[in-house]
Amino acid sequence: MKALRCCNSRKALSLPLRYEGAYRAPSSAFVIFGCLALLITTSITQFTIKQLSAYLISTLGSYFYGQVPFEISNLHMLSYLDLSYNYDPDTREKFLQLKNPSLKTLVLNLTRLEVLDFSCINISSEVPGLLSNFTSLRLLLLKDCELHGAFPTKNFHLPNLQVLILQFNENLSGHFLEFHDRSTLLELLLGHTGFFGRLPSSIDKLDSLKILDITGCNFSRAIPHSLGKLAKITELRLRKNNFIGPIPSSFQNLTQLTFLNLNRHKITGSIPPWLGNLTKIEFLDLSENKLEGPIPQSVYKLMNLDDLKLGFNNLSGFLEFDMFLNMKSLTHLHLSWNYFSLVFGKTNTNATRSKFKLLGLSFCNLIEFPNFIGYQNELEWLDLAGNKIYGQIPKWMLNTSVDTLMALIIRSNFLTGFN
Numbered sequence: 117m118k119a120l121r122c123c124n125s126r127k128a129l130s131l132p133l134r135y136e137g138a139y140r141a142p143s144s145a146f147v148i149f150g151c152l153a154l155l156i157t158t159s160i161t162q163f164t165i166k167q168l169s170a171y172l173i174s175t176l177g178s179y180f181y182g183q184v185p186f187e188i189s190n191l192h193m194l195s196y197l198d199l200s201y202n203y204d205p206d207t208r209e210k211f212l213q214l215k216n217p218s219l220k221t222l223v224l225n226l227t228r229l230e231v232l233d234f235s236c237i238n239i240s241s242e243v244p245g246l247l248s249n250f251t252s253l254r255l256l257l258l259k260d261c262e263l264h265g266a267f268p269t270k271n272f273h274l275p276n277l278q279v280l281i282l283q284f285n286e287n288l289s290g291h292f293l294e295f296h297d298r299s300t301l302l303e304l305l306l307g308h309t310g311f312f313g314r315l316p317s318s319i320d321k322l323d324s325l326k327i328l329d330i331t332g333c334n335f336s337r338a339i340p341h342s343l344g345k346l347a348k349i350t351e352l353r354l355r356k357n358n359f360i361g362p363i364p365s366s367f368q369n370l371t372q373l374t375f376l377n378l379n380r381h382k383i384t385g386s387i388p389p390w391l392g393n394l395t396k397i398e399f400l401d402l403s404e405n406k407l408e409g410p411i412p413q414s415v416y417k418l419m420n421l422d423d424l425k426l427g428f429n430n431l432s433g434f435l436e437f438d439m440f441l442n443m444k445s446l447t448h449l450h451l452s453w454n455y456f457s458l459v460f461g462k463t464n465t466n467a468t469r470s471k472f473k474l475l476g477l478s479f480c481n482l483i484e485f486p487n488f489i490g491y492q493n494e495l496e497w498l499d500l501a502g503n504k505i506y507g508q509i510p511k512w513m514l515n516t517s518v519d520t521l522m523a524l525i526i527r528s529n530f531l532t533g534f535n
């Protein structure tokens with residue numbers, strides 16, 4: 117009991133605790149003055165607590181710290197256990213830890229759990245395989261728990277699992293075996309872990325999936341064609357792995373996609389014209405790959421696209437920049453380090469339609485400062501380095517973004533000063 121204390125005992129705090137049995141107050145919130153520790157006494161555990169959440173408290177600015185009390189392991193009826201985010205968001209210091217009992221011991225008898233959220237608790241152990249017996253589990257949230265070892269693959273096959281979050285456990289490894297049964301998973305977030313191997317083509321069994329995040333893992337080989345069969349996918353966060361080969365043509369069926377990040381792979385081939393059919397897309401990052409050829413005209417039809425990153429590829433061809441100026445949602449555009457020849461219209465009638473915040477046009481073979489920049493008034497970051505711009509910087513250039521601009525990069529040109 118001494119271990120779990122509340123930092124601020126003066127606040128009246130509301131916990132969504134529900135009781136059955138002697139203390140029947142099923143729908144009302146239970147108000148405590150002070151610490152969760154007062155609740156988790158041996159006397160309270162004789163009631164059938166079904167929900168226990170300390171998250172609410174941490175969102176109110178009070179935190180629990182110390183060891184998660186052993187008594188929680190006696191709450192056999194528990195279906196909802198949330199002790200997440202008892203941490204300092206600035207220093208990322210975790211206030212709660214799970215050492216004695218360990219995660220495995222604590223949950224051993226909590227087999228009715230539907231929701232388990234221990235995000236930002238220092239667990240520092242492996243993920244127990246026994247969780248695969250928790251057939252009611254819908255949400256398993258273990259973000260940033262300092263987990264290590266290999267994630268037991270059978271835990272992927274929990275029959276009712278909808279959300280699995282293991283992000284930011286850099287020493288947690290794991291890989292996918294084949295998926296045999298259809299799955300209820302909606303969100304599978306593994307970013308910034310040590311998961312590796314290939315994405316099996318049976319990944320299409322996860323046919324409810326909406327979000328897949330494997331950012332910064334170590335997956336390799338080709339992106340399986342079958343990923344394009346997950347028609348409900350809205351976010352594919354695949355950044356920074358080692359995928360090779362082209363963007364699968366099956367992705368043209370992912371019409372619900374709003375977010376596609378393929379940054380930093382070894383993806384080859386050209387940008388497919390059918391990208392223009394993914395009309396809901398808001399974020400598209402294909403930078404730092406080996407793509408070549410032109411940008412297909414259809415891309416300019418993506419009117420919801422807010423952020424387009426194509427830098428650091430081998431793309432080429434004439435680019436009529438005015439096409440970008442007609443994309444009314446576009447605020448971030450990164451074209452740097454390719455082999456484009458940019459062409460700017462002489463009259464920028466529609467120039468004020470686009471409100472750029474970020475513009476990366478370094479190494480784009482520019483020979484003068486593009487006119488339209490003078491019409492921008494929300495620019496924060498402008499990179500024109502490594503072009504062939506001669507002479508003086510015209511006054512108009514910074515006319516309008518003077519209040520917002522934080523970075524202006526114009527090195528490696530042939531500039532002689534301000535006009």
Ligand SMILES: *[C@@H]1O[C@H](CO)[C@@H](O)[C@H](O)[C@H]1NC(C)=O
Nearest residue numbers: 189190217221222223224225
């Ligand atoms: C789990 O339940 C078994 C049988 O009821 C009991 O012997 C054991 O002590 C319990 N373990 C924990 C960690 O509560």
Ligand SMILES: *[C@@H]1O[C@H](CO)[C@@H](O)[C@H](O)[C@H]1NC(C)=O
Nearest residue numbers: 208209210215238239240262
């Ligand atoms: C988590 O616990 C481990 C082992 O007890 C410890 O070495 C580590 O410093 C802790 N991490 C944090 C962020 O407190």
Ligand SMILES: *[C@@H]1O[C@H](CO)[C@@H](O)[C@H](O)[C@H]1NC(C)=O
Nearest residue numbers: 224244245246247248249250
């Ligand atoms: C899962 O439950 C089965 C049957 O109750 C049991 O035999 C098995 O040991 C359990 N597995 C784990 C990992 O606890």
Ligand SMILES: *[C@@H]1O[C@H](CO)[C@@H](O)[C@H](O)[C@H]1NC(C)=O
Nearest residue numbers: 240261262263264285286287
């Ligand atoms: C991961 O492992 C490395 C090497 O063993 C260690 O230095 C690092 O602190 C670990 N990180 C975490 C978050 O546990």
Ligand SMILES: *[C@@H]1O[C@H](CO)[C@@H](O)[C@H](O)[C@H]1NC(C)=O
Nearest residue numbers: 310312313333334335336358
């Ligand atoms: C990633 O996987 C490759 C093999 O596919 C291996 O050589 C490399 O060491 C791995 N990198 C990390 C950081 O684990």
Ligand SMILES: *[C@@H]1O[C@H](CO)[C@@H](O)[C@H](O)[C@H]1NC(C)=O
Nearest residue numbers: 344345364365366367368369
């Ligand atoms: C797109 O989906 C349709 C219908 O499921 C299918 O017939 C077609 O082959 C798919 N296209 C690609 C390129 O996978």
Ligand SMILES: *[C@@H]1O[C@H](CO)[C@@H](O)[C@H](O)[C@H]1NC(C)=O
Nearest residue numbers: 368369389390392393394414
């Ligand atoms: C993409 O859209 C164009 C025009 O709307 C249409 O002709 C074409 O069939 C579409 N392609 C796919 C793969 O849906």
Ligand SMILES: *[C@@H]1O[C@H](CO)[C@@H](O)[C@H](O)[C@H]1NC(C)=O
Nearest residue numbers: 405406407408429430431455
């Ligand atoms: C990119 O294109 C240039 C010029 O066409 C070529 O020299 C270079 O090998 C290409 N790089 C890659 C990685 O394909």
Ligand SMILES: *[C@@H]1O[C@H](CO)[C@@H](O)[C@H](O)[C@H]1NC(C)=O
Nearest residue numbers: 438439442461463464465466
């Ligand atoms: C300006 O925008 C209108 C529609 O908003 C479009 O029809 C026209 O082609 C655009 N003009 C230029 C020069 O891009």
Ligand SMILES: *[C@@H]1O[C@H](CO)[C@@H](O)[C@H](O)[C@H]1NC(C)=O
Nearest residue numbers: 489490491511512513515516
């Ligand atoms: C920049 O400001 C000058 C002086 O206020 C004005 O004459 C010029 O039209 C402005 N240029 C642009 C592109 O807005």
